[in-house]
Structures are given as C-alpha cells and as structure tokens.
Amino acid sequence: MIFKKILPVATLSLALISLSACSTNKDTNPNAKKKELTTIQSKSEPRQDPQVRLKFNDIKTATAANDFKGGTSLEQVKALYGEPKSHTTKPAGDVTLDVYTWEIDGATISVQLFEDSTIARAISNFAFERKQTITKKIYDNKLPNDLTFTEVTEILGQPDVMSQAVSSDGEQLQALWSSNLKGKDNTRQIELIFKNGKLSKKSQHGLE
Template sequence: MKKFTTTLLLLFSLSLVGCSSTKEEVTTTEASVKETANDFKAAHEELRLAFNQVQLGQEANEFAGGSSLSQLEGLFGTPNKHETLKAGDVDLDAYTWTADSVTISAQLYKDSAVAASISNFAFNRQPSISLEKYQGLSQGMTYTQVTDKLGEPDVVSKSVSTGRQDIQAIWVSGLYTNSGGKIELTFEQNGLTTMTQVGLISNEAVTTTK
C-alpha cells in the first residue's frame, strides 16, 4: 500500500470573517430543523448540511469507499477549481467549490475522497452553548458525542491518511458570549484530543444579563 499524508490545511488558519446570512424562514426538513429550529436559515446552509454526507475512504480498504467526484458534484455542483497535489508517494485530485464566501474543498485518491473541509460559514442559531457546557466536554469523547452536546460545528474539516484520521471543528454560532466567542476542537482517531475556547460566559452570567 502506498503511503501518503493529506495536504489540506484546514480550519485553524481559515478566516470566518465575512460569513453572511439571510432572514429567510427555515425550511422544515429533518436536517434543517435539527440545526436551526427557532432560528433563521443562514445563506448556503444547504451546502453545510450536504457536507455531512461526504464520506472518506478508509486505510484498511486502501482508501477506497470515499465519496466520488460524481457524488460530490451531486451535493455541491460543478467544482470551480481542480488541481493535482503531491502527497507523499501519490497524487491527489483537489477540487474546490465556492458560493459567495463559503468554500468547500475536497481531495480524492483514485476517485475516493480522503480529505474535505467547509469554511467561511456560520449557522444562525440562538445561544445555547455556555462555558459550563463547554467544560462538560472531555478528552476522548467522539465527534458524535460532542455534536450531540453542542450541535453541528459551523466549519469543519476531516481527513484520513496513512496511520491517521483527523477532524478539526469550529463553533462560532449558538454561543453565549459577550463578543467574538469561538470553540475549536481537534479529534484524532475519532477521539477529542485538544479543545480551546474564547469568550464563552457562564450560565450565571447569562441569567444576570437576561
């Protein structure tokens, strides 16, 4: 089996400035209701929800089984850009989709996605995540366990490569914060490894300010 490392540089260097939203009523589909109940739908939210359907190939299967280009086009349309990237011993096909400021990137090995990210997006969500909820997270929690507590991250990246599976995620909406709040989490082998937050306030502070 050839070895490679995915070269998609993802969330922590990506800007969230310029995320826009519209004040359209939420469409009552199962997916959108879960993410934006009682809120307004963000611009290009359908792309963010479609991103959850992107599958990555698995090393045990020689990285086959990930979403193909045709499947990605079914989710996001025709890519705006294509290039070939060197990754260790192999070449990866890198595709980019853009919709206003929202950017979706994917890297494919033999027509199987091995890395994908979505950036410059933010849900329109009422605050529900306090400092205490963040402090309830712990290392080793799975990505699903975290999203069950916090909801879907606004921007996310995921990749597989030889000996590694990584997810990076950022929450900027739905936070109780005085200004500029953010949660950044990293998962390795589907276990939470690093977590940082900026600007979250406690339930006590939320109650005081209401």
Template sequence: MKKVLVTLVALLAAIVLVSCKKNNQSKTSSSSFSLSSTTLQSSDNHDGVRKNFDKVKVGKSDNDFAGGTNLAQLKQYFGQPKSHKQEKPSSGNITLDVYTWNVGNITVEVKLFKDSTLVRSIKGYTYQRDANFSAKDYKNLKNGYAYSSMVAKYGAPDSLSEAASSDKTEIQAVWSSNLKLAKGQKEGQMILNFTNGKLTDKEQSGLGQAK
C-alpha cells in the same frame, strides 16, 4: 504510501484556516459530555450545501482508501467545481486531486486519491441557532469525549475538516454560532480536534473563564 497519507493529516489544520483571538484564549486536554440535536438553519439560505457536505464520505484505510465519495457524486452535490489543481505531498509519490466549490460565503474543498475522497472541509457556513454552549461547558470538556456526543448535544460545527490516514481519522471542528460569549465579547469561536472520534485538543476565544 502509508507514510504519505499520514502526512496528509498534518495538513488538516491548514484546510480550515481558523485562529482563535489571543484574548480569552484557552487550551486544555480533558473531556466528558453528552448532546442533543436540534433543527438548524443557516443565515445565508444555503442549507442544501451543508446537507450535501454531510453526505460526503471519506475513504477508509482498511479498504486502501477506496469507497470515499467520488468526483461524479461531488458534482451532483455541488455542481461544477470552481477550481481544480493537483497536489503532491512532500513525501511519497502520489498525486491528489483538489477540488473547490464556492456558494455564497461557503467554501467546500475536497481532496481525492484515485477518485475517492481522502480529505473534506467546509468553511463560511454559519448556523442560526440559540447560544447553548458556555465557558462552564468548555471547562468540563475532557480528552476522550466523543465527537458524536458533542454533535448530539450542542449541534454540528459551523466549520469542519476531516482527513483519513493509514492509522487514524482526524477531525477539526469549529463552533461559533452557538457560543454563550463573555460579557463585552462580540464574537468568538471554539476549535476542537478529534482523533478516531475522540477529543484530543481544544481551544477557544470569546467564552471567557468559567466561574
């Protein structure tokens, strides 16, 4: 079972399908930051969906992945799911229940194992907020920087995936609404990957290069 759950983490990047544009793309590995939270509102008036998503808990390996948000709680948060399917990882002999909710442009997907959330993701939600993250900030990001510190200083990511396995929890977080884009850039995004709450990889488009 542990082997199966480890493979689930490898699927995390496919949950939130994001791809940085090739121009001005940058990847590195380093980190050290701090953060301050702000009151944020989305552009599509579905703030309640995001707030409820933030309440969804992922089961922990030390409790056999029990304790994650169950289906009854998910229905209280998001209503009846739009779709349900069962998924069998390529290795092992377990079955995951995959539920999807669509509200406006927002898609929430949750994968449950024995009625406990193992993977959660949200995409299509965009905050309305001032641009507060620059190419220089990106350059200063070092591996090991805490996800909690990132959120505290720059705000929560617009899109998020989180998956638990037997030995780690992985997060893929995407920021777009708060980026200080390079001159001439109309859009951009930053993808940060965290393992057990610490930055392991980063990628961006639209910020340009720090001077």
C-alpha cells in the same frame, strides 16, 4: 502505500484560517440591529443557506484499512454541489491527489481524492444562524476527552466549519463552533480536534 503526515496538517489548517477571518468581521448594515441574528457573517454576505453546510455531512472519507477506497466519489460530490470551481493536483507521498473546490453561498468546500475516493474534506467561511445556547460551563463540564464526534454534536450541534483527513497514520478531524456560543464579541469560538474518532484536544475563546 504511504501518505505523508503533512497531508492532514495542511488540509486541517483551512478551517482555522477561514473561521478567524469570518468571525472578526463586523456587520456594517444599519438595519442589522432590527433582527436578532446570531450568525457570524461577513460585511457583504447575506444569510447563508444551512443546506450548504449540512450537505457536507454526506461527503465521506475513505480509510487506510480499506486502502483508501470507498470514500465519496467526484460524481457524488457534484450531485451535492454541482460543478467545481477549480481543480488542481498535489503530491502526497508517492501518489498524486486531485483537489476540487466549490464556492457556494459564501462558503468554500474542498475535497481531495485518491483514485476517485475522498480522503480529505473541508468546509470554511460558513456560520449557522441559531440561538446562543453554549456556555463556558457546558464547555468545561460536558466535553471530556474520548467523546466521539457524534456525541459532541449531540451537545453542541453541528460545527460551523470543519475539516477531516485520513492518511496511513490515522484520521484527524477538526471542528469549530462559533454561531451558538454565549460570549461578548464575535471572536468567540470552540475548536475541537478528534484523532482516530475520539476527542483529543479542545480550546475556546470568548465564552462566558
């Protein structure tokens, strides 16, 4: 059974598009300056519940080695987020995937399942509220290639948005940080891509 390469590519693009749209918005609330908020928020969204993002960590993807079985089931995702807002299907190679989407507290959560087993997941339009502690020096000196995702989160904390997908070609995870970075404007971000569990590519914008 073979999943086409386009599956992870299409899924992983969601986080980039959504984060870009979120981070360029400016707060128009005249009372915003009274609070020292570091969360990147949209014009109309209130402070987001961190549990929306942290629950996403409980969604596990299957592996090709296990015939794409053992990923989080639909009922297990419902236990985290309730009933999905939408359900569609999409072709992937010779099979069809079920795609479910939730919209909670301004964030969008999406999972793709093969025979009730998650093989792709994404969360977008979310930003934590936390202090700006990550500098360009940390980015330059503490993020060498081949770090695992867990090792990176010990340095940077949990990413604000992320997406992950598996296929017969392997596993890819894309993560973006925006809310704990030191920089001049709200377009600052770090993007990291992990292939088969190891950091393989990184980029940043606006760090100082």
